[in-house]
Amino acid sequence: MLAISGLFLILVLAFAVIRPRGLPEAVAAVPAGIVVVVIGALSGHEALAEIRRLLPVVLFLAAILVVGDLCEAAGVFRWAGELIGRGSGGSGKRLLLLVFVAASIVTAVLSLDATVVLLTPVVLATARTLRVPAKPHMYASAHLANSASLLLPVSNLTNLLALRASGISFLRFALLMVVPWLVVIGIEYGVLRWRFGAELTLRGRRVTSTSTRLPLVPAIVVGAMLIGFVVASSVGIEAAWVAGAAALVLAVRALVRKEVSLRSLGVSLNIPFVAFVLGLGIVVMAVVQGGLGSFLGHLAPTGTGWVSLLLWALLAAVLANLVNNLPAVLLVLPLAAAVGPLAVLAVLIGVNVGPNLTYVGSLATLLWRRIASDHDHEVSIGEFTVLGLLTTPACLVAGVTALWVVGTVVLGGT
Amino acid sequence: MAQSVKRVVVWVEPGTWEACVTAAADLVPGEPDAQVLLLYVPDDSEDLLRDAREGLWGRRRQARPVAATEDLELLADAEALLRELVGDVAITTQLGNGPVERVVTAASENADYLVVGRQGDLTRRGPTSLGKHTRFVIDHAQCRVVIVWPQPAPSAATIPPLPSDDPRR
Numbered sequence: 041m042l043a044i045s046g047l048f049l050i051l052v053l054a055f056a057v058i059r060p061r062g063l064p065e066a067v068a069a070v071p072a073g074i075v076v077v078v079i080g081a082l083s084g085h086e087a088l089a090e091i092r093r094l095l096p097v098v099l100f101l102a103a104i105l106v107v108g109d110l111c112e113a114a115g116v117f118r119w120a121g122e123l124i125g126r127g128s129g130g131s132g133k134r135l136l137l138l139v140f141v142a143a144s145i146v147t148a149v150l151s152l153d154a155t156v157v158l159l160t161p162v163v164l165a166t167a168r169t170l171r172v173p174a175k176p177h178m179y180a181s182a183h184l185a186n187s188a189s190l191l192l193p194v195s196n197l198t199n200l201l202a203l204r205a206s207g208i209s210f211l212r213f214a215l216l217m218v219v220p221w222l223v224v225i226g227i228e229y230g231v232l233r234w235r236f237g238a239e240l241t242l243r244g245r246r247v248t249s250t251s252t253r254l255p256l257v258p259a260i261v262v263g264a265m266l267i268g269f270v271v272a273s274s275v276g277i278e279a280a281w282v283a284g285a286a287a288l289v290l291a292v293r294a295l296v297r298k299e300v301s302l303r304s305l306g307v308s309l310n311i312p313f314v315a316f317v318l319g320l321g322i323v324v325m326a327v328v329q330g331g332l333g334s335f336l337g338h339l340a341p342t343g344t345g346w347v348s349l350l351l352w353a354l355l356a357a358v359l360a361n362l363v364n365n366l367p368a369v370l371l372v373l374p375l376a377a378a379v380g381p382l383a384v385l386a387v388l389i390g391v392n393v394g395p396n397l398t399y400v401g402s403l404a405t406l407l408w409r410r411i412a413s414d415h416d417h418e419v420s421i422g423e424f425t426v427l428g429l430l431t432t433p434a435c436l437v438a439g440v441t442a443l444w445v446v447g448t449v450v451l452g453g454t
Numbered sequence: 455m456a457q458s459v460k461r462v463v464v465w466v467e468p469g470t471w472e473a474c475v476t477a478a479a480d481l482v483p484g485e486p487d488a489q490v491l492l493l494y495v496p497d498d499s500e501d502l503l504r505d506a507r508e509g510l511w512g513r514r515r516q517a518r519p520v521a522a523t524e525d526l527e528l529l530a531d532a533e534a535l536l537r538e539l540v541g542d543v544a545i546t547t548q549l550g551n552g553p554v555e556r557v558v559t560a561a562s563e564n565a566d567y568l569v570v571g572r573q574g575d576l577t578r579r580g581p582t583s584l585g586k587h588t589r590f591v592i593d594h595a596q597c598r599v600v601i602v603w604p605q606p607a608p609s610a611a612t613i614p615p616l617p618s619d620d621p622r623r
Binding site: 056064065066132152153156157160161162164165167168169170171172173174175178179182185237238239241242243244310312313316317364366395400402405409424 | 497500502505506512520585604605
């Protein structure tokens, strides 16, 4: 049975990497999820339990993505781009610092998707407008989308999955992760400043335009949403309700102001992605219960000492780099959750920071692109990989060390 | 007698373009047949943007070029500056595509001059002030190359001294 569900998992992952005819990943994942239940690799009862476990998490993500898109439609990112452009005064070094601040905040609050899809294009346009080399700032934004997604449960889909598995509160998650988050961002900043020292000395022009003002309502709604997460977590309400309420308020306002259409809201909501995560979750569960779980259990460390935490992070980072961080976290989470919250958080450092090693998030995608793509990306891949090698191992070790210090020394074992 | 200048290629880049255009303006006065090509090859940041989205499973959306307007504006400003400095000269602008150092080298084939800016470490007169793409272009160009400091050159004191074990000391 393990062989059959393993084969289905490989098919689902291969489909997601290759995406024949640009079809959504759910096209393979949903039927595969149904088949593993029909053939009895996972009981219907267990499959339903897995769906019940994953559904609030993916609905949360769907709502956060809608909030991000509506912030964009309201001009929040345009405002941020102008603010950092003006603040830089045409200096590449100042711009890099401001991009770090913006990307760290956007990733932490609105998730890494918002940084990749909404902030990074604004960073590129800003660098070009200022007429400074765009590369350092692009790499900063791309790296921070991963490595700055440690702070809050909402910063990354992997965190949302882990929060439920670890059983800790929203606030406790943030307390344990704030120091690792800052340490990792600090390392990224140091390495990028050093690596791009030359490019950053070139001066651009000053931009003084102040045409865009901070859209107040979206800013207030997002602020209220953050407070809502903390409150909801303490009284046991699903955070998805809070994110959903924020998305609803912004959606109604944007529809009334004709900033978005119902159709584009539907695209933002991204139901195929929700279906994909559920299908993938069921197939992974079948594989884990079929025997892979006990196999990985032999590899996985048992304690929560410094070395064990480091091994958890390494195992997670390796898996995330092989295929993608989503299946990696689904595979490792049940094992880490059995050990304790610190092991879960170490796994998160691995799956969140780890993907910066490879240019497009995983070796599988990279290999497929080399087979399928006809353009020459050698330069970018080489440059990105060197940067990944310079930052990722250091970020993993320092991030885990910070987590260990905060978790065992300061907060006394959690 | 100086050879007449017919074709000048200016490598336009963010950060160095004003100095390069100004240097080109010094080459062409009194040359009735002179033609200046302003060439800008944007880096592959747009590719990076697209590839970063590929890493997000299930969440890709159509990416459109985000900096196309800014790229054309840079060329237009370079043209306007050259026009202001030399008046009537034949100017063409080109937005290149591909590995920047090779596109620039190819475009300068059979030119009289290629004007390039230093894109490296500009804080000292060091071995790395050129930047790797500029170094490639200078190494491989077939025509005369004019190398420009984009901002005032640092003092000669920033040149490293002769090593202590150098026999010529």
